[in-house]
Amino acid sequence: METRVRFAPSPTGHLHIGNARTAILNWLFAKHTHGTFILRIEDTDLARSADEYIGQIYEDLKWLGLHWDEGPDVGGPHQYYRQSERLDIYQQYAQQLLASKKAYYCFCTPEELEQMRGESLARREDVQYNRKCLYLSEEQQRSLLAQGRKPAIRFHVPSGDIVFFDLVKGDLRFEGDSIGDFVIMRSEGIPTYNFAAVVDDGLMKITHVIRGDDHVSNTPKQILLYRAFGFELPQFAHIPMILGPDRTRLSKRHGATSIDHYRYRGYLPEAIINFLSLLSWSSVSGDEILSIQQLIDEFDFRRISKSAAVFDIEKLNWMNGYYIRQLDNDRLLSLVTPFLKQANYDISDQLRLKKVIALIKDHMEQLDQVVEQAAIFYRDQVSFADNEARAVVRKESSQKIFWSFLRELHSIAELDANIFRDMMKTVQKETGIMGRDLWQPIRVALTGHLHGPELPLIAEILGRDKCEKFIRAAISN
């Protein structure tokens, strides 16, 4: 049987890390099984949904490389793929439940419901709808309707346990009595999430529902709906949540959580996918650096752990740096160019830029760091990073080195890495200073930093004249 999975985000903001992980897992599974990956936009929350976010979701997904086979923009055999365009379908299915008495009108107002909830809570009782409207007679309903009251529609939850097998959680059991009659249609004729999702998943013939852990308690409700409609039940796979460092659900207060933030900071999609895959999952081999193809090949629900995972930015950074180091220089050059342009660097000398990139490649964990890393090559004046750097330059021995270095510089016409090394040897002999004490002052004079890329190559790229200028500046500092 062909597998059909869907990623169904709500356009209420940017694509979130957690949602992205859900999308990735759905996509990986679709690829693994040669199935169909569907994008469905769940925009039934009129107040919070916005069209602009739909475009952003497309962009983020495309950037990650997760292309969909059916969706609002590409169409497909189960038109439409935006819930706001399917309102009449939901209406029709709701009427069907009403007719078969599996659902009923509820005239309670939000205020009344709120009050009821408050009272139950105060009495330390279960907060469930009390089925007040279930017992309304036909006449009462008619008169309420005649008054112009707009009722919501509630599903009448039958008693009895609901059991199902979850691909990652295993056997799950819920007591029917612990589930209250839930609203499937709001008074304005808009479906609620649980209802719309089931109608769509049923109609779109979704075979596997892969989604976040936070939906497990929705699942029994949905199963009841599937049964009420006679839809074939999909397989469920509830993947663990991603947590912040304080072990609560990852959210804005933990820092950047939207995928586009990571895109703009210069994280690589393959690093993001690799990293996110490793949350609550591990490969059989234990390898952690895995290509997209390997992730597709190795996808297996049985290897997804049941417990939540903390999002560790440190490890993501390391992994992104690793992926950057693996990039070939031309590719890195093109990836990094937009950042340099944005920072107004004069990158007309591409040959020089290439040397710069090759040099700082090992020092980057995010692409946007190219701006600060390359800064030393695109300025006319050295500024010292901190007091420690300034102190190094001011040391008496450092000043000795500078004078000696300057003399050497005057004896040459052109500077390259090898000549620089020879010069350093001479300076060492002349001053009797060696090792760190010799190299660090020159590094700081040339770059302003205590740390940085290989010094001879820095000198080569800077060139004779700039080196002279910077050393002179360090002397008079």
Added chain:
RNA sequence: GUCCCCAUCGUCUAGUGGCCUAGGACUUAGGAUUUUCGAUCCUACAACGGGGGUUCGAUUCCCCCUGGGGACGCCA
């Protein structure tokens, strides 16, 4: 309050009764290399939440406790 789920180094995880003196990765600390820095390589620190069972033997199976998370909405 009710329902559901989870529990191995600081973090991500391996582990499905003996191979575990619990393995790997990130982080941190040392070292090697580099006459400097980074990258790289090596080494080290560091965990089975507690209590009961079952068993010849429990990280692994069962129960309780504790801790954490999620849901209980005319949000998704």
